[in-house]
Amino acid sequence: MGDLRVMRDDLRPPEPPARRHLISIADLTREDVERLLGTARSFARSLDREMKKLPTLRGRTVVNVFYESSTRTSSSFELAAKRLSADTMSIKAAGSSVDKGESLKDTAITLGAYDPDVIVIRHPQIGAPQLVARVTDARIVNAGDGKHQHPTQALLDALTIRRRRGSLAGLLVAICGDIRHSRVARSNIHLLTTMGARVRVIAPPTLLAPGIDRMGVEVFTDMRKGLKDCDIVMMLRLQRERMQGNYVPSTREYYHFFGLDDDKLSQAKPDALIMHPGPMNRGVEIASTIADHSRSVIRDQVEMGVAVRMAVLDALTREPRRHNAPRAA
Numbered sequence: 001m002g003d004l005r006v007m008r009d010d011l012r013p014p015e016p017p018a019r020r021h022l023i024s025i026a027d028l029t030r031e032d033v034e035r036l037l038g039t040a041r042s043f044a045r046s047l048d049r050e051m052k053k054l055p056t057l058r059g060r061t062v063v064n065v066f067y068e069s070s071t072r073t074s075s076s077f078e079l080a081a082k083r084l085s086a087d088t089m090s091i092k093a094a095g096s097s098v099d100k101g102e103s104l105k106d107t108a109i110t111l112g113a114y115d116p117d118v119i120v121i122r123h124p125q126i127g128a129p130q131l132v133a134r135v136t137d138a139r140i141v142n143a144g145d146g147k148h149q150h151p152t153q154a155l156l157d158a159l160t161i162r163r164r165r166g167s168l169a170g171l172l173v174a175i176c177g178d179i180r181h182s183r184v185a186r187s188n189i190h191l192l193t194t195m196g197a198r199v200r201v202i203a204p205p206t207l208l209a210p211g212i213d214r215m216g217v218e219v220f221t222d223m224r225k226g227l228k229d230c231d232i233v234m235m236l237r238l239q240r241e242r243m244q245g246n247y248v249p250s251t252r253e254y255y256h257f258f259g260l261d262d263d264k265l266s267q268a269k270p271d272a273l274i275m276h277p278g279p280m281n282r283g284v285e286i287a288s289t290i291a292d293h294s295r296s297v298i299r300d301q302v303e304m305g306v307a308v309r310m311a312v313l314d315a316l317t318r319e320p321r322r323h324n325a326p327r328a329a
Helices: 030-046 072-083 104-112 128-135 151-165 183-194 223-227 251-258 298-316
Strands: 061-066 087-092 118-123 139-145 172-176 198-202 218-220 232-235 273-275
Touching (some): 030 151, 072 087, 072 118, 104 128, 139 151, 151 232, 151 273, 172 183, 172 223, 218 223, 273 298
Parallel strands (some): 061 087, 061 118, 198 218, 232 273
16 A cells, blocks of 8 residues: 555543543543434434435535545545535545555645545545544544544444443443454444443453553453343444464354354344444354344344444534644645
């Protein structure tokens, strides 16, 4: 892909959020989450109509910048912006100036010159969205930064659960698999515990994130014990692109102990929902029969992704933009 050249001093801790951006679930209060989910439910209803397009963001510009491969998230953000009548521009790292060695900072400054209202960014480096927020006037949405955060995924997961269960409070949710490398796990843990759910994480010791027990979760290294009486089973894929070294002996052995199959699922509640953020590796972290089970809401997650991202774009563009001071040449 070329040298991304995200300099260490560019990734210093950001200033406290001013609700101009969505970079982390930690940026949101419980009230913020409730408001976003309520708006997303309204947008979800609008997507069932024959005429799906709304004038909400007419005259606004949304730029999607993806430095990592993506199908669901990138297409979901693009469709969300178009459903709200925004002008959109999508940029992939491959084939762009990144391949010629341009730094993220310079790419962001170039994009900022087009005066977009929102920049949606996915990047393999933690802190990349904060960098873009500092050098542009646009509102920033984090579509995934390294193994740090993926806030809209957690929001769409919450909306999916709510539509089936009515509330998150009191539910027992198991997040299973590669916890160590998962931004989805971190974002979901924060949101679910904030909204009153109990969270268990289940993984082999090598795939548990350091300090995970301090995040208010119950930790299990035995799949059957961890799934006992759970309301929601959320599977994660092995993120080999982030692994340096051997974290599991083989995919076959991993599936035997930590892949979701009928036997392991039988430990959860009989009506437990099955979730997966995608992309799925059938036969590695989940059996094909389970992925296609009547209790699977994996397709619902994809559908709710558009509604949630519409809600986020709508919320961030409601307040007038605050332009930065002129920058030195």
